[in-house]
Amino acid sequence: DQQVKQNSPSLSVQEGRISILNCDYTNSMFDYFLWYKKYPAEGPTFLISISSIKDKNEDGRFTVFLNKSAKHLSLHIVPSQPGDSAVYFCAASRSTTSGTYKYIFGTGTRLKVLA
Amino acid sequence: EAQVTQNPRYLITVTGKKLTVTCSQNMNHEYMSWYRQDPGLGLRQIYYSMNVEVTDKGDVPEGYKVSRKEKRNFPLILESPSPNQTSLYFCASSLLGDWRGWDSPLHFGNGTRLTVT
Numbered sequence: 001d002q003q004v005k006q007n008s009p010s011l012s013v014q015e016g017r018i019s020i021l022n023c024d025y026t027n028s029m030f031d032y033f034l035w036y037k038k039y040p041a042e043g044p045t046f047l048i049s050i051s052s053i054k055d056k057n058e059d060g061r062f063t064v065f066l067n068k069s070a071k072h073l074s075l076h077i078v079p080s081q082p083g084d085s086a087v088y089f090c091a092a093s094r095s096t097t098s099g100t101y102k103y104i105f106g107t108g109t110r111l112k113v114l115a
Numbered sequence: 116e117a118q119v120t121q122n123p124r125y126l127i128t129v130t131g132k133k134l135t136v137t138c139s140q141n142m143n144h145e146y147m148s149w150y151r152q153d154p155g156l157g158l159r160q161i162y163y164s165m166n167v168e169v170t171d172k173g174d175v176p177e178g179y180k181v182s183r184k185e186k187r188n189f190p191l192i193l194e195s196p197s198p199n200q201t202s203l204y205f206c207a208s209s210l211l212g213d214w215r216g217w218d219s220p221l222h223f224g225n226g227t228r229l230t231v232t
Contacts, residue, residue, distance in 0.1 A: 006157075032219075034220055034221075036223075041225070041226075042225055042226070043119070043205055043207075043223030043224050043225045043226050044158070044205070044221075044223045045223070046220040046221065046222065049220055089157065089158060091158075091221075096171075098171070100163070100165050100171050101146065101163075101165065101211055102160065102163065102173070103148065103160065103207075103209075103221055104160070104174075105150070105157050105158035105159070105160075106157055107155060107156060107157035108157050108158075
């Protein structure tokens, strides 16, 4: 049961344009959402996050939008740069019934920014 | 430098030969976790630990063991590796403790590529 889904395995965007990466989730108990960027041969790097009490968070060229009613979040990168070419993972976290905490990841979207 | 360190980076072994992948963090983080990354399946959680001596199963725990005797270390143990455990493994940690913090992202190590023949 894939609780966090990234339905687009890949995306190509021209340099300078906007990149929009999408993520859907199924569990309404998720209350913290994160985006990670991953280059080959490196571990995922934290990019930006948003809590469920907000619907938007910005950090420089990166903006994350959360639509709780649709159980959907998106990452906007404006303007896109060739160095943004990487695999992007969305993740969601929640408390469990036993009082622990879990982070669940999507399958990733490979972004290629064309110069 | 704040970091999560995994060793080794690459490991080739044979079926049934016990192995340990080490993970250490220097950020005094409460929470630590192991993930495996496989093509088309993303990052799947193997085990996690909320604090010393507290560990829980993730989504794919079969064939793995962990221990958390010290806050900074969280080794992953494969008692009898099998070829289906060939994967890329990541250790991660976060500040999250017994409180819910909105600013508790996971910090990842650089990964261990394991091949079991």
